[in-house]
Amino acid sequence: MDSLAEITAFNRVYLAAFFTFVAAFYTVRIIYMKKVLKRELVFPGAPFCSTWWNHMMFRFFRALIWMVCLLRAFFPSLDSGLGLIAPLQHPLVILTGDVLLTLGFAFTIGVHFVLGAGWRSGVDPAGPVQLKTTGIYGRSRHPMFMGVAVAQLGFFLALPSVFTLVCLGIGWVMLYRQALSEEQYLMQRFPDVYGRYAAQVPRWL
Template sequence: MPQIYNEYVKGLMLITETAQGVVEFTRLYLAVFYTFVALFYTSKIILAKKSTGQEQVFPGQRFCTSWWNHLTFRLFRVTIWMVCVVRLFYPSTDAYLGMFTSMMNVPIIFAGNILLTCGFLTTIIVHLSMGSQWRSGVDPQGPNSLITSGFFRFSRNPMFVAIGVSQLGFFLALPSIFSLACLIIGIVSLYRQALVEEEHLAQTHPNDYARYSASTRRWF
């Protein structure tokens, strides 16, 4: 452990003073950002369920593909949030994340913050555009109709694309083995979940979804 920390300190010494300032700003920003994300999703689900009287989260039957996707994604979301908060108060935590110190420069970290923020803002916009039809997972009773306007004109899974962009931003904002693992696992989970949800839509709206999928890309 001490050797790992010493190597990390040597790497930091090679970073310019300006880059160090951006690193410290991003340390605070990531902790605040993911705390806000956690509060946003929690409050949205609670308020939506209270106002509609309907469940908003549908992970699926235990051990099915959708269930594993939800479990994996939630686990990594919580882990990311906890790591970002812990490293705010204990900066030395970075030494154990496998930091890519060669990537800790202003352009890369700044680009990461931009992608992270834009991805999440786009996710919120897509949420709002879906209105009462928004669900997390596959609702066995829905949806009543397909949404093909707005962002859905350009992508069959605009929310997943936005989340993927945000996850890429996290990797660039905190370039490390930890964030790279989160990126890879997150993208795989999103891809697997997209297949599950598309299969459900193809079954519930066979004709409409066939026409929609033929004219609209899965991603972008």
């Protein structure tokens, strides 16, 4: 068995396990935090508004990616329908993708715990009470989105295909749209403070 075949076989199992862990992490964390805080944590917005569509797209693609990764672990022939990009089918590219995917998600988890009880998904109409502008938020206005973006790039490299390229493009567009929506809300809620903050700290890096 050549190295590409070995890496591909390993990667089937790794991606299936990785996205299962991601699904379990968010499910358990949201249920636990809701129980502790006794309040809603997910705010997609009014039906059919911009942020609502962002949330729906994220949910759809998270479920689709998880399903595809689970299925290809049991049915390797599924790869033929994903539109594999031949020039990128290289062990170094695939392993680099695994590393970026893992580091991006690990960074995102870190930001989750930095925010602690203040974490919300979407725009909370009742919050935040104050801006988070120190630590990692003193270097980037959207560090969590940056972690997600790196993980999305890692997924594309870990499984170079038309399918993952579409996921990457849509994912980055949705992150950008969500960032703009949240910035607009924070500018309305903290016009002076957020204006100064946005002038000093870049959106990404």
